[in-house]
Amino acid sequence: METPDLFGLLCREYFETGTSSPLQLERDDGTIIDDYPIKHYVKEASLRPLEKEYLELARGKVLDIGSGTGRIAQYVQQRGLDVSGVDFSEHLAHISRARNIHTYVMDVKRTLPDETYDSILLFGNGLGLPGTIDELTHLLKRLQENTAEQAIIIGEGNDPTRMKEESDLHYQKRNLHLCRYLGQRNWRIRSESRTGTYFNWLQVEPSLLEKIAHETGWQILKGPTYDEGSQ
Numbered sequence: 001m002e003t004p005d006l007f008g009l010l011c012r013e014y015f016e017t018g019t020s021s022p023l024q025l026e027r028d029d030g031t032i033i034d035d036y037p038i039k040h041y042v043k044e045a046s047l048r049p050l051e052k053e054y055l056e057l058a059r060g061k062v063l064d065i066g067s068g069t070g071r072i073a074q075y076v077q078q079r080g081l082d083v084s085g086v087d088f089s090e091h092l093a094h095i096s097r098a099r100n101i102h103t104y105v106m107d108v109k110r111t112l113p114d115e116t117y118d119s120i121l122l123f124g125n126g127l128g129l130p131g132t133i134d135e136l137t138h139l140l141k142r143l144q145e146n147t148a149e150q151a152i153i154i155g156e157g158n159d160p161t162r163m164k165e166e167s168d169l170h171y172q173k174r175n176l177h178l179c180r181y182l183g184q185r186n187w188r189i190r191s192e193s194r195t196g197t198y199f200n201w202l203q204v205e206p207s208l209l210e211k212i213a214h215e216t217g218w219q220i221l222k223g224p225t226y227d228e229g230s231q
């Protein structure tokens with residue numbers, strides 16, 4: 001049986017007990033991939049230097065999309081900025097509110113908070129959160145309506161053109177064979193015997209992101225920057 005919102009549940013278990021079972025992703029080709037341990041998504045101290053470098057660019061009123069446990073929003077709030085989070089998981093909103101982060105519970109593919117922001121954050125590979133190229137385009141278009149002039153989006157994602165592992169290359173070929181975009185992912189969260197629901201995730205290459213940004217009225221001013229050994 002599927003466990004709804006398994007990622008949120010695992011984070012909540014860790015938040016309340018200090019331990020958790022391993023976090024894995026099971027791709028729709030059957031491959032099991034180890035993710036970061038759950039504590040990475042819960043502990044604020046787990047921010048990487050590159051995340052901190054880019055967060056320095058955040059200014060004004062900030063919306064953290066897919067805010068999870070609020071580890072990013074908390075860091076930004078500590079810098080004195082007015083930040084809200086939005087996530088569709090009640091478990092994650094519970095944790096982020098316990099950290100005094102104003103948090104909306106919404107599916108951002110359908111709704112966005114009715115406010116005007118100066119900075120939008122998409123961390124934890126959040127550029128992939130829309131799940132498909134069409135949904136990413138749709139989100140970037142809608143963000144024009146919820147942002148001030150000169151607003152910025154700071155986003156993190158994986159670049160499918162830098163993937164080197166045989167299994168990733170095989171999956172990319174499979175995508176093309178299935179007439180899907182190269183960087184399309186369909187997977188579910190797995191933790192020991194518990195599994196979540198399959199969902200789409202996106203890994204978008206910088207040249208395509210630039211094209212989509214241009215089409216939706218945004219401009220890429222910085223990046224991509226890669227962590228050593230990462231994609």
Ligand SMILES: C[S@@+](CC[C@H](N)C(=O)[O-])C[C@H]1O[C@@H](n2cnc3c(N)ncnc32)[C@H](O)[C@@H]1O
Pocket residue numbers: 007008041065066067068069071072086087088089092106107108109122123124125126129
């Ligand atoms: C990989 S986690 C990253 C969390 C956080 N940004 C971080 O870096 O720790 C992705 C987050 O996006 C949220 N999410 C995914 N799809 C969403 C949607 N359509 N609307 C709102 N939140 C969503 C998940 O619940 C999860 O908290």
